[in-house]
Structure formats: structure tokens, C-alpha cells
Amino acid sequence: MATSTSTVLSIDQGIIEWESAIAQGKFVKRLAFLWMTAGNLAVASGIVAGNLFIDSSAGLGALNVWGNVGFLASLIASSIVWYRCRSNVIEGSVERLKLEAERNALQAAETTSPNTSSAFYFYRESVPGFRDDYRRSAEKYRNRHNLFQLTVIVGSILTSVSTTASAEQGVWSWLAVGLSAIVSISAGIIAYFKFRERSLNLQQTADAIDLEIQAYALRIRRYRDLPPDQAATLFAEEIERLREEQRKKELQLEQPPEAAPQQRPPLSN
Structure with missing residues (x-):
């Protein structure tokens, strides 16, 4: 040992x-x-x-x-x-x-005991990897959003300055056109890919998984006073539920606004 x-x-x-x-x-x-x-x-x-x-x-x-x-x-x-x-x-x-x-x-x-299968042990050890993957993806999308948002802010200011200076020299008019195109492209990328929303959803899922890991390790909240096999089953079910919700959120972000189901109130007789 x-x-x-x-x-x-x-x-x-x-x-x-x-x-x-x-x-x-x-x-x-x-x-x-x-x-x-x-x-x-x-x-x-x-x-x-x-x-x-x-x-x-x-x-x-x-x-x-x-x-x-x-x-x-x-x-x-x-x-x-x-x-x-x-x-x-x-x-x-x-x-x-x-x-x-x-x-x-x-x-x-x-550590594998008769009450806990080796399959669950490997699954439990892989759960922190799920959490870390979500956090890395959230950071990646957050950085992309900040980059394009900064491009829009700085580009808008420089476009205004270039437009004002173009009255004196013609080269500034071309610079203003180029900066305006960059700003428009960056704004379109932000609106289409929805980096901020993706980052927020991934960070929320990662935080929820982290809370479940801590609750299961400390045997608190829903895992209080549960036998090991029942706690293991409940833990796996909750983690898979969170991952399934994250997949649904990703699919919703992929759909265009007009494709979202619109709920109408039932007609009264």
C-alpha cells in the first residue's frame, strides 16, 4: 500500500x-x-x-x-x-x-469496493474533465467575444476620426472605409456566432458540475445519508442531466430566431 x-x-x-x-x-x-x-x-x-x-x-x-x-x-x-x-x-x-x-x-x-463498481469509479474520475473542458471552452468564447467587441469599439472610434480627417487628405477616406468594413464584419460575427451566450452557458454548466462534485464528495445536500450505490447512481444521473441541458442550449443557439418555436395561446371556444 x-x-x-x-x-x-x-x-x-x-x-x-x-x-x-x-x-x-x-x-x-x-x-x-x-x-x-x-x-x-x-x-x-x-x-x-x-x-x-x-x-x-x-x-x-x-x-x-x-x-x-x-x-x-x-x-x-x-x-x-x-x-x-x-x-x-x-x-x-x-x-x-x-x-x-x-x-x-x-x-x-x-478504492473500488463491492458497493461501487469500477465503471462508476472511472466515470467519477472523468467528471472533473467534463468540468474543465466546459471552462476552457467558456474562456475561449469569452476571449473571442472580447476581441471582436474591442474591435467594434476601437474601430468605431477610429472610423469617426478618419472620417473627420478625410476632409483634408484623401487617404483618410479609404482608411475610414476599411475601418467601417472591419467594424461591420466584427459586429456581424458577434451577432451570428453568439460568443457571449455560449461562454455564459458553458460557465454555468461547469459551475453546476463543480457543485455536484463537491456535494457528492462531502455527502451533503441530495447525497446526505444515502447508501454508496444510491449516491453513485444519483450523482451520475445529475451529471448526465447537466450535460444534456448543455447540449440542448448549444442546439438552441444554432437555430435562427425565426426557427424557434412560437407558443400561441389556445383559442377559447
């Missing part, structure tokens, strides 16, 4: 180390993506602005050459860094899943 416990502890330590490496890899990956998109866009915008506002007699040809070389080198370097970070995150996730499967197998061999 002591040997098995030490093995589980060493596996937990390995999982913690991999989770730390994955978190660090994701952070660097985000920086690389920001560099690959916003950084290179800023460099390209600088090159375009230089061609528009700098006199061609001031050595603009050499500036364009070095600017294009720097832009190409930055684009290649940022793509390589992003791809390597992505590969490291995937590799770390695979190793973590392997360790978690090994730990679950060891714990199942020790």
Missing part, C-alpha cells in the same frame, strides 16, 4: 510539472500569436505609412528594401516560434493525459 501511495504521489508531481509547463507554453504561444498578427501588421502599416507620407527623394527605396526584409524575417520567425510552442503544448497535454490515466488505474485498483 505504501509503495502504491508513493507511486501515486510521484505521478501527481509529474502531472503538476506538466501542467506548469503547459501553462508556460500557452503563455508564450499567445505572445507569439500576438507578435505574428498585431506585430507584423504594425510593421506592414509602418511600411505603407512611410510610402504615403515620406518624400520619395529621401532614400525611400532603401527604406522599402530593409523594411520588406525585416517584415519577412519577422513573419517567418514569429510563425516558427508559434508552431514550436503549439507542438510543445500538445506534447505536454498528451503526457499529462497519460499520467492521469495511470493514476486513475492505480486508484481504481485500490
Whole structure:
């Protein structure tokens, strides 16, 4: 028993180390993506602005050459860094899943009792994974919503400024048109994909699953004074009910507004 416990502890330590490496890899990956998109866009915008506002007699040809070389080198370097970070995150996730499967197998061999089947044990161990998946998806949709919403806000302000400045220089009118198109596209994406609603539904489901996990572990609320087999059955039923409700919410978001069923009051005789 002591040997098995030490093995589980060493596996937990390995999982913690991999989770730390994955978190660090994701952070660097985000920086690389920001560099690959916003950084290179800023460099390209600088090159375009230089061609528009700098006199061609001031050595603009050499500036364009070095600017294009720097832009190409930055684009290649940022793509390589992003791809390597992505590969490291995937590799770390695979190793973590392997360790978690090994730990679950060891714990199942020790803790499975006549009143609780091994199938339920593996199901119970997978429930935190459901919760974490919902939370990660909620964070993903929340970040997308914030990105497009920020694009709409900043783009609207810049469009107004560009429209005002277009009275003096014609280039600002084209900039205003481009910014207006970006704002319209971003607003349309927000309205169609409903990132905020998806994030809210996923976060609510994750929080509800977390409450059920805590209630079952502490034997409180609906699990108070229940035999182990009945508590296990009730726990599994409640988790599956929450997951089924989440699937229904996702299907409702996929339907257009005109496809939603409209309830009409019954006609009175």
C-alpha cells in the first residue's frame, strides 16, 4: 500500500510539472500569436505609412528594401516560434493525459469496493474533465467575444476620426472605409456566432458540475445519508442531466430566431 501511495504521489508531481509547463507554453504561444498578427501588421502599416507620407527623394527605396526584409524575417520567425510552442503544448497535454490515466488505474485498483463498481469509479474520475473542458471552452468564447467587441469599439472610434480627417487628405477616406468594413464584419460575427451566450452557458454548466462534485464528495445536500450505490447512481444521473441541458442550449443557439418555436395561446371556444 505504501509503495502504491508513493507511486501515486510521484505521478501527481509529474502531472503538476506538466501542467506548469503547459501553462508556460500557452503563455508564450499567445505572445507569439500576438507578435505574428498585431506585430507584423504594425510593421506592414509602418511600411505603407512611410510610402504615403515620406518624400520619395529621401532614400525611400532603401527604406522599402530593409523594411520588406525585416517584415519577412519577422513573419517567418514569429510563425516558427508559434508552431514550436503549439507542438510543445500538445506534447505536454498528451503526457499529462497519460499520467492521469495511470493514476486513475492505480486508484481504481485500490478504492473500488463491492458497493461501487469500477465503471462508476472511472466515470467519477472523468467528471472533473467534463468540468474543465466546459471552462476552457467558456474562456475561449469569452476571449473571442472580447476581441471582436474591442474591435467594434476601437474601430468605431477610429472610423469617426478618419472620417473627420478625410476632409483634408484623401487617404483618410479609404482608411475610414476599411475601418467601417472591419467594424461591420466584427459586429456581424458577434451577432451570428453568439460568443457571449455560449461562454455564459458553458460557465454555468461547469459551475453546476463543480457543485455536484463537491456535494457528492462531502455527502451533503441530495447525497446526505444515502447508501454508496444510491449516491453513485444519483450523482451520475445529475451529471448526465447537466450535460444534456448543455447540449440542448448549444442546439438552441444554432437555430435562427425565426426557427424557434412560437407558443400561441389556445383559442377559447
